[in-house]
Structure formats: structure tokens, C-alpha cells
Amino acid sequence: MSPGAQDADWARRRRDAAAERARMLQARQAAEHQRAARIVALFIAVAEAEGLEATPLRVRGYGGGSARTPLTGWYLRQDQSVAIDTTGRFYILTRPLSVRDRLLGVTPADEPVPMTIGEGGRDGDIVPLRTALDRLLPGWEERSPEPLA
Numbered sequence: 001m002s003p004g005a006q007d008a009d010w011a012r013r014r015r016d017a018a019a020e021r022a023r024m025l026q027a028r029q030a031a032e033h034q035r036a037a038r039i040v041a042l043f044i045a046v047a048e049a050e051g052l053e054a055t056p057l058r059v060r061g062y063g064g065g066s067a068r069t070p071l072t073g074w075y076l077r078q079d080q081s082v083a084i085d086t087t088g089r090f091y092i093l094t095r096p097l098s099v100r101d102r103l104l105g106v107t108p109a110d111e112p113v114p115m116t117i118g119e120g121g122r123d124g125d126i127v128p129l130r131t132a133l134d135r136l137l138p139g140w141e142e143r144s145p146e147p148l149a
Helices: 003-049 099-104 129-136
Strands: 055-061 066-075 082-085 090-092
Touching (some): 003 129
């Protein structure tokens, strides 16, 4: 085999290996998001059964100010930067806001529910999802209609 053919074969194997690693990572993340969504659904069942009041959710601007949303739910962090709504969707509630946004409100896009809130953020404040939910309704896991595991 010529050196050029060896280089091409090596490059192809590297591309194939990288594609396989990317596929495995994507599958692992999808499974994690599915597990997190199930935990949130069980939390909501307990929260509704026990009358935990949902609050109107607001988006905070990077430069200050806030805007209404059509959503109600529960903030998962003290700084109100992330929340879940009453249907179990997860939202990041910080973004740039225009004057129009502040006056008329915004509808944020939902994101996949993470098992760890704040992972990859710059502030280093990382909170496991179950811990954040337990802050809202202490001991809810013991009252869950199904086991979490």
C-alpha cells in the first residue's frame, strides 16, 4: 500500500471513529434528557396533588429588566434563570430583551430537560435536577406515585 493510500485509509478511520463517538454522545444525551423529563413529570404529579402553586414565569434581560411570558411554573434556581412550566417543559429565562419585548412580553423556546442545571455555565453554580426540585417541594420523591429509578 502506498503512503498516500495509507494516509487516506487512516483519515477515513479517524472520521468513522469521530462519527461513532458523536453518535454515542447524542444517544447518551437523549437518554439523559428522557430520564430527566420523567423525573419532572413525577414531580409535577406530586406538586399538583399537594397544591404547590405555580407562578407566572418572567424572562430576565441580560442588561436588566424583565418581560412577561404566557407560562406558569416553578423556578429551579434562586436567580430565576431557569424554570419548568406546569406541563414539564424546561426553559432558560435569560436573554437579550428589546423595549418591545419588555412591553409586549416574550414566549421563550423550551429546551431538553437536563439532569444537571448550570452544567457548562461560567458561574460554576451546578445543581442536580433532583436537588432543585427538592428545594421546591422537600421530600417529594418519597411521595412520588412511582419510583424514580
